[in-house]
Amino acid sequence: MATIELDQVTKVYPNKTQAVTQLNLEVADGEFMVLVGPSGCGKTTALRMVAGLEEISGGTIRIGGRVVNDLSPKERDIAMVFQNYALYPHMTVAENIGFSLKLRRLDSVEIKRRVQEAAQTLGLEGMLNVKPASLSGGQRQRVAMGRALVREPAAFLMDEPLSNLDAKLRVQMRAEVSRIQRRLGVATLYVTHDQTEAMTMGDRVAVLAHGTLQQCEPPQILYDHPANLFVAAFIGSPAMNLYEGEVEVAEGQIWLRLGDQRILVPPSQQEARPGLAAYKGRKVAMGIRPEHLAIGHELPDNPSVLHAEIDLLESLGAEIIVHFRIKADHLRPEGAAAEGEDETLPLTIGLGGSDKTAPGVARVDPRVPLKVGESVTLVPDTDHLQLFDLETGAAIYD
Amino acid sequence: MATTPASAALPASTPSSTESAQVVSQWRKSRGPRHLGNQLLFYLGVLVVLLIALFPFYWILRTSLESNSEFVQGVGGANGIIPAHLTLSSYIDDFTQLHFLTPLINSAIVALGCTLVTIVVASLAGYALARLPIRGAGVILTFVLLAGFFPILALVGPLFLLLRDLGLLNNIYPLIIIYLVYTLPLATWLLRNFFGQIPRELEEAALVDGATRLQTLRKVVVPVSIPAVFTAGILSFILAWNDFAFALSFLDTPGHFTAPLAIVVFGQSQFATYYNRIDAAVVVITIPIAILVLIAQRRIVSGLTAGSLKG
Numbered sequence: 001m002a003t004i005e006l007d008q009v010t011k012v013y014p015n016k017t018q019a020v021t022q023l024n025l026e027v028a029d030g031e032f033m034v035l036v037g038p039s040g041c042g043k044t045t046a047l048r049m050v051a052g053l054e055e056i057s058g059g060t061i062r063i064g065g066r067v068v069n070d071l072s073p074k075e076r077d078i079a080m081v082f083q084n085y086a087l088y089p090h091m092t093v094a095e096n097i098g099f100s101l102k103l104r105r106l107d108s109v110e111i112k113r114r115v116q117e118a119a120q121t122l123g124l125e126g127m128l129n130v131k132p133a134s135l136s137g138g139q140r141q142r143v144a145m146g147r148a149l150v151r152e153p154a155a156f157l158m159d160e161p162l163s164n165l166d167a168k169l170r171v172q173m174r175a176e177v178s179r180i181q182r183r184l185g186v187a188t189l190y191v192t193h194d195q196t197e198a199m200t201m202g203d204r205v206a207v208l209a210h211g212t213l214q215q216c217e218p219p220q221i222l223y224d225h226p227a228n229l230f231v232a233a234f235i236g237s238p239a240m241n242l243y244e245g246e247v248e249v250a251e252g253q254i255w256l257r258l259g260d261q262r263i264l265v266p267p268s269q270q271e272a273r274p275g276l277a278a279y280k281g282r283k284v285a286m287g288i289r290p291e292h293l294a295i296g297h298e299l300p301d302n303p304s305v306l307h308a309e310i311d312l313l314e315s316l317g318a319e320i321i322v323h324f325r326i327k328a329d330h331l332r333p334e335g336a337a338a339e340g341e342d343e344t345l346p347l348t349i350g351l352g353g354s355d356k357t358a359p360g361v362a363r364v365d366p367r368v369p370l371k372v373g374e375s376v377t378l379v380p381d382t383d384h385l386q387l388f389d390l391e392t393g394a395a396i397y398d
Numbered sequence: 399m400a401t402t403p404a405s406a407a408l409p410a411s412t413p414s415s416t417e418s419a420q421v422v423s424q425w426r427k428s429r430g431p432r433h434l435g436n437q438l439l440f441y442l443g444v445l446v447v448l449l450i451a452l453f454p455f456y457w458i459l460r461t462s463l464e465s466n467s468e469f470v471q472g473v474g475g476a477n478g479i480i481p482a483h484l485t486l487s488s489y490i491d492d493f494t495q496l497h498f499l500t501p502l503i504n505s506a507i508v509a510l511g512c513t514l515v516t517i518v519v520a521s522l523a524g525y526a527l528a529r530l531p532i533r534g535a536g537v538i539l540t541f542v543l544l545a546g547f548f549p550i551l552a553l554v555g556p557l558f559l560l561l562r563d564l565g566l567l568n569n570i571y572p573l574i575i576i577y578l579v580y581t582l583p584l585a586t587w588l589l590r591n592f593f594g595q596i597p598r599e600l601e602e603a604a605l606v607d608g609a610t611r612l613q614t615l616r617k618v619v620v621p622v623s624i625p626a627v628f629t630a631g632i633l634s635f636i637l638a639w640n641d642f643a644f645a646l647s648f649l650d651t652p653g654h655f656t657a658p659l660a661i662v663v664f665g666q667s668q669f670a671t672y673y674n675r676i677d678a679a680v681v682v683i684t685i686p687i688a689i690l691v692l693i694a695q696r697r698i699v700s701g702l703t704a705g706s707l708k709g
Contacts, residue, residue: 074610086597086603087603088600088622099617100608103608
């Protein structure tokens with residue numbers, strides 16, 4: 001039982017690559033902290049520094065209040081699950097799980113009891129005497145978990161432990177890992193590039209990009225109030241629609257102009273974002289999540305509608321993902337395309353005019369009849385608009 | 399009869415499944431003869447290759463079981479593919495008259511000694527080259543490989559002068575070091591490649607599990623590497639055991655001969671070369687190699703870390 005604290009932690013590799021820059025992070029006792037970011041963002045390096053497998057170039061790491069900068073992994077009392085499991089091939093499952101206990105010279109009865117207990121938790125009872133070679137991927141993953149939890153360590157470190165499993169097993173293990181972690185109540189630092197894992201598993205999620213912490217909040221807050229453009233684009237699937245818009249004041253109201261259309265910034269937004277006043281006449285980044293766009297009609301009492309043309313329809317049964325094109329300046333910050341996502345959206349047919357168009361995505365009710373190529377009216381839920389400074393990328397609040 | 403369509407469908411399913419079984423067996427039959435012909439051809443090919451490969455060995459064995467007089471008479475008549483009388487007299491002659499045991503022991507000392515030194519040096523060198531951030535590791539490896547391909551006879555001259563000046567000629571022990579010329583490049587490469595393939599995470603997992611550096615090496619790296627070390631050892635032993643060039647150049651009294659060298663002088667008499675005695679000795683020195691190869695077969699280097707990582 002302990003906390004993990006990273007204080008201004010920096011990693012510079014001998015070839016001058018700055019992998020992690022002044023990272024501040026505090027994992028509370030029993031907390032499940034997910035470190036998420038695109039590949040190469042420094043998340044694994046950060047984890048390895050906590051484990052003691054990578055030297056710390058600057059800053060301080062504390063585990064349970066104790067500075068561990070110069071301690072060997074052995075002295076840090078942490079357990080780690082590796083992406084590729086790293087099981088000892090010459091040992092049986094029981095020996096793999098019990099290896100750390102044997103190194104600590106526990107007596108064999110106690111080792112056996114704890115290995116049994118871990119095996120029971122993970123459903124490995126039947127295979128304690130086989131070697132890893134004859135196990136399936138999912139079973140190997142469980143053994144790797146077993147090796148970590150038999151330790152009863154001060155902290156768990158997990159480096160993309162589910163990324164090698166097939167999709168179905170991954171969903172199952174996701175729930176299982178969360179359940180085990182909650183039951184053991186051990187501070188956990190979990191690295192992943194999969195934002196679904198981040199959202200579903202983390203008590204809090206820390207988003208990393210270029211070795212710098214972007215935001216660290218509970219998943220829902222991260223989703224609803226991204227601190228900057230990177231987080232806005234990275235979290236959420238399909239990704240948030242982002243456009244360049246201009247802040248206009250007309251008729252005593254604040255409007256956002258997108259190409260030749262405009263939407264009203266509602267009073268609720270103006271209240272929440274007093275800083276917006278300073279942007280009058282300037283361009284900002286406007287974001288809206290796919291689920292906050294409805295297909296509707298122009299109504300006299302709602303001036304905030306957008307006209308778009310349907311490009312592609314993807315029916316998922318419970319909802320339809322509508323890919324559309326809209327006349328606006330597209331913003332595609334780095335991180336917008338999550339790993340594995342196809343970046344090439346279908347080419348547009350155009351909206352009549354010669355102006356540039358930007359792609360967008362809406363999630364709508366499957367019962368709305370829609371056709372590809374059709375012009376539709378999108379009704380944004382303007383209470384959920386996100387606004388960012390174009391230069392700094394930071395969300396506009398104060 | 400008023401059967402509902404559902405109940406009618408049930409019994410119908412049984413004949414249809416036997417029908418499909420018939421189709422399969424018919425297909426097998428039609429495919430049968432051609433399939434058999436292919437197999438015959440395949441095994442015939444295997445047989446021919448086997449005969450070509452094994453015939454010289456058979457002939458060595460056959461000759462070694464001939465008596466001196468039969469050997470001198472030559473092959474013909476009753477003394478055909480199988481000798482007229484099988485006898486172990488050549489073997490007995492080798493060990494009694496010709497004292498073959500001494501060169502065998504010499505060979506064993508040299509080959510085992512060389513293997514031991516090879517394993518220790520090559521393991522350490524291989525691990526260092528695989529894991530430590532050595533400047534110019536690539537150059538070192540290339541050089542090691544080049545040394546392995548260097549013509550042995552080109553080394554005989556300089557080494558002869560060296561041994562002569564050190565007063566170590568006609569002595570088997572320097573051969574332990576000299577045979578490293580054969581064994582070290584091969585063993586270093588083999589082990590370096592093997593260590594390089596051991597996932598780093600394996601060592602890191604052990605460190606996190608609470609092992610010290612030395613414990614990691616002893617309890618994880620070494621056990622995982624045993625098959626590779628074994629393979630390197632066996633190959634080294636075979637190379638050292640089979641050497642002829644160095645032994646011929648550096649040894650000159652029969653009491654110091656290694657087995658391959660001793661064999662050559664065996665058959666020589668003033669009037670004839672007794673190949674039956676030579677072949678008997680050849681069979682004897684082949685036995686340890688054959689045993690080693692059989693053991694090595696079971697410890698093939700590939701697939702050693704199977705199961706450690708996600709496949």
